[in-house]
Amino acid sequence: MKDLKINKQEIIDKTAAFVQDQLKDAESGHDWWHIVRVWNNCKLILKTEDADPLVCELTALLHDIADSKFHDGDEEIGPRIAGEFLTSLNVDQNTILHVQQIIRNMSYKASLGQLDFHSKELAIVQDADRLDAIGAIGIARAFNYGGFKNREIYNPNIPPALNQDKETYKNSVAPTINHFYEKLLLLTDKMNTSSAKAIATERHRYMEDFLQQFYAEWQGER
Ligand code: ADP
Ligand code: NI
Numbered sequence: 001m002k003d004l005k006i007n008k009q010e011i012i013d014k015t016a017a018f019v020q021d022q023l024k025d026a027e028s029g030h031d032w033w034h035i036v037r038v039w040n041n042c043k044l045i046l047k048t049e050d051a052d053p054l055v056c057e058l059t060a061l062l063h064d065i066a067d068s069k070f071h072d073g074d075e076e077i078g079p080r081i082a083g084e085f086l087t088s089l090n091v092d093q094n095t096i097l098h099v100q101q102i103i104r105n106m107s108y109k110a111s112l113g114q115l116d117f118h119s120k121e122l123a124i125v126q127d128a129d130r131l132d133a134i135g136a137i138g139i140a141r142a143f144n145y146g147g148f149k150n151r152e153i154y155n156p157n158i159p160p161a162l163n164q165d166k167e168t169y170k171n172s173v174a175p176t177i178n179h180f181y182e183k184l185l186l187l188t189d190k191m192n193t194s195s196a197k198a199i200a201t202e203r204h205r206y207m208e209d210f211l212q213q214f215y216a217e218w219q220g221e222r
Pocket of ligand 2: 064
């Protein structure tokens with residue numbers, strides 16, 4: 001008789017292979033290496049937080065499988081592809097529904113809008129994703145994104161715009177340094193778990209040091 005049960009490690013390995021293949025042409029902000037880093041952040045947080053590791057790891061792997069930005073704003077495409085793939089592995093229905101709920105609810109843009117689902121696993125994966133937006137990696141990603149959009153790196157005449165709503169944030173064309181004040185430096189306080197907050201605090205300090213050095217060099221002071 002064919003054994004339909006596949007073990008958790010096998011599910012994770014197959015999902016990783018699927019995601020790597022799906023993202024082979026992805027833009028560098030949400031490519032396979034972003035997924036690897038979020039997955040690593042997730043495993044780091046799970047060392048000190050109690051949650052279902054299978055749901056966390058699967059969601060870390062699948063959360064950026066299809067960005068609505070590149071699919072005419074279709075916010076259901078990611079959860080749908082993730083659900084179809086996990087169904088093909090015979091993953092249990094509760095796990096699949098949970099993974100889909102987290103994907104729907106975890107993006108920063110979603111958190112500026114209406115959040116209607118909460119779980120410890122969502123908290124952890126969202127933290128893991130946010131940790132990849134700060135620190136040295138966060139700085140690299142921000143300037144990479146700004147370069148791709150042909151934004152100025154800095155313009156002292158354009159102040160950061162705080163408290164933006166979802167639409168303004170999406171349509172911003174401000175210099176990349178502004179993004180630190182509009183998002184990156186706000187993330188430490190938004191961490192859900194104390195484990196992620198501790199990691200974020202160190203990465204936050206690193207960004208503050210970077211900004212201080214940046215302004216000093218801008219003024220020709222050092
Ligand atoms: P998320 O995956 O959190 O929804 P985004 O798609 O908004 O994030 O951003 C992907 C990466 O690009 C992040 O590291 C983010 O900080 C960076 N980024 C997004 N918007 C800007 C911007 N206006 N200027 C610089 N970097 C940005
Ligand atoms: Ni992500």
